[in-house]
Amino acid sequence: MRILRASDRALLVEAADLDEAMRLNRAWSDVTGIIERVPGARTVLVQFDPLHVSAAELAARLRETQVAAVSEQPAGEVVIPVRYDGDDLGDVAAQLGVSAEALITRHLAARWQVAFFGFAPGFGYIVGDDPLFDVARRSSPRTRVPAGSVALAGRFTGVYPRETPGGWQLIGRSDAVLWDASRDPAALLVPGVAVRFERAERLAVSAVPPVPATAVPTATARAVEVVQPGLQTVIEDAGRTGHAAIGVTASGAADRVALRDANRAVGNAPGAAVLEIVGAAVLRLHGDGVAAVTGARGDLALVGAGGAPRAAEADAPFATFDGDELHLGFPTAGLRRVVAVRGGLDVGRTLGSRSTDTLAGLGPDPLEVGAFIRVGEDVQGAVDPYPSHRALPAPGALVELEITLGPRDDWFTAGALAVLIQQEWEVTPQSDRVGIRLRGDRPLERAVAGELPSEGAVTGAIQVPADGQPVVFLPDHPLTGGYPIIAALTDRARDLAGQIPPGARVRFRVAGSAG
Numbered sequence: 001m002r003i004l005r006a007s008d009r010a011l012l013v014e015a016a017d018l019d020e021a022m023r024l025n026r027a028w029s030d031v032t033g034i035i036e037r038v039p040g041a042r043t044v045l046v047q048f049d050p051l052h053v054s055a056a057e058l059a060a061r062l063r064e065t066q067v068a069a070v071s072e073q074p075a076g077e078v079v080i081p082v083r084y085d086g087d088d089l090g091d092v093a094a095q096l097g098v099s100a101e102a103l104i105t106r107h108l109a110a111r112w113q114v115a116f117f118g119f120a121p122g123f124g125y126i127v128g129d130d131p132l133f134d135v136a137r138r139s140s141p142r143t144r145v146p147a148g149s150v151a152l153a154g155r156f157t158g159v160y161p162r163e164t165p166g167g168w169q170l171i172g173r174s175d176a177v178l179w180d181a182s183r184d185p186a187a188l189l190v191p192g193v194a195v196r197f198e199r200a201e202r203l204a205v206s207a208v209p210p211v212p213a214t215a216v217p218t219a220t221a222r223a224v225e226v227v228q229p230g231l232q233t234v235i236e237d238a239g240r241t242g243h244a245a246i247g248v249t250a251s252g253a254a255d256r257v258a259l260r261d262a263n264r265a266v267g268n269a270p271g272a273a274v275l276e277i278v279g280a281a282v283l284r285l286h287g288d289g290v291a292a293v294t295g296a297r298g299d300l301a302l303v304g305a306g307g308a309p310r311a312a313e314a315d316a317p318f319a320t321f322d323g324d325e326l327h328l329g330f331p332t333a334g335l336r337r338v339v340a341v342r343g344g345l346d347v348g349r350t351l352g353s354r355s356t357d358t359l360a361g362l363g364p365d366p367l368e369v370g371a372f373i374r375v376g377e378d379v380q381g382a383v384d385p386y387p388s389h390r391a392l393p394a395p396g397a398l399v400e401l402e403i404t405l406g407p408r409d410d411w412f413t414a415g416a417l418a419v420l421i422q423q424e425w426e427v428t429p430q431s432d433r434v435g436i437r438l439r440g441d442r443p444l445e446r447a448v449a450g451e452l453p454s455e456g457a458v459t460g461a462i463q464v465p466a467d468g469q470p471v472v473f474l475p476d477h478p479l480t481g482g483y484p485i486i487a488a489l490t491d492r493a494r495d496l497a498g499q500i501p502p503g504a505r506v507r508f509r510v511a512g513s514a515g
Helices: 018-027 055-063 089-096 100-109 256-266 414-422 491-497
Strands: 002-007 010-014 034-039 043-048 077-082 112-118 120-128 142-145 149-153 156-159 164-166 169-173 194-199 223-228 232-236 274-278 281-286 289-297 300-303 318-320 324-328 333-341 372-374 398-405 425-427 435-439 461-463 471-473 485-489 505-510
Touching: 002 055, 002 398, 002 485, 010 055, 018 034, 018 043, 018 112, 034 112, 043 055, 089 100, 089 169, 100 169, 100 194, 112 194, 256 274, 256 289, 256 333, 256 491, 281 333, 289 324, 324 333, 398 491, 414 485, 414 505, 485 491
Parallel strands: 077 194, 398 505
Antiparallel strands: 002 010, 010 043, 034 043, 112 120, 120 156, 142 164, 149 156, 149 169, 223 281, 223 372, 232 274, 274 333, 281 324, 289 318, 289 333, 300 324, 398 485, 425 435, 425 505, 435 471, 461 471, 461 485
């Protein structure tokens, strides 16, 4: 097998084919030091804990693996109704050299099986036995693909569990609910399940289950009320590691240092739930307590219920009283503020975490005006009165981010690798918790044409779409993708990346090289 470096904490293992990748993934379920495994079309992404195993030691153990010669047998069957009216149906049929009706007939007749999960919770990569279905992705991904869309890419069929961006070719729609966190199991499809598509003329209105309320509708004794949510206010904690097998990325705070510092300041457990805020915001605090604000820099004011200002300092705990309002001005440095209250925020957990995953739609919805969030009891110790200051970039500033090359740097020309390192990249406004979209004068030139079979991606991966302008994945990124990844941020660079505002510039430096 070929083992490639995917980051300073991940390896990408190439297998001979999809079947071998699935068998290798199952064989590594108990290997010491592995945190997550993300199987792909011909690969397995292996994320590891460097405190338990080095990359070299892990690679040696993986190479020793002996796998069974037989594949996993189908585990039951799921029927998915499809109305074949997708926007790309005619174009795909022409690409494959058949009529639209012939494509539909063969799609219905093929034997399909879920191979692996990726991209989004509940999104199964469904492989079939008809060689007709080998379809190129769209040259330009759509920014919005409706929930329930049935699509083709490569050898695979997929059904989008919710509205997301996507580059697959749309051939139809389904009302099957692919993912419902309140259901057990949450995913309709699981690896190994056989899938039979069935033609349908009528569908239900929506393929997305109703989302339960996540905010308390009226104030409680201790709560945080959102008076002004800014550009985005979400609830985050340390994330939900350990669910890649069902297509769920870790998500969690974009700046883990700010999360840790805020919780330490108020005496919470390190991963207690906090507010992550982009832009100017106003919060009203119900009940007496302690709060702290870390992360991005900007005006910070605490105003009592009677209108009198009181002292509050960033990065340090401050006392709050019933009716206080916390006013956060637009950041002058950094992008995301973290607001912690002693006891943490008490909202329901999804797969063990209170985090909002904006791409997958897991956890609480982004908070709006009037939302109330209960304060919990997630206290670990005393408050820490000693602030920990960090320098964060302002718009227009130049930020250096440390990277490791790979796993697909060989898909690019030598000139492109030089451009990646030497060129300054501008952070565009089209950046969010999914990823930072960069723009440079010279796009990255590919040495290998064609498409890459879907494979796993880590947080911090630098993916390069067809236009040659890189995207740096942040916590809510898709688990798998088909664009080549030229490099990845080191783990220690991830938190700084989460604080880079639009208009700032980025320069990459390979770990271990001179600055």
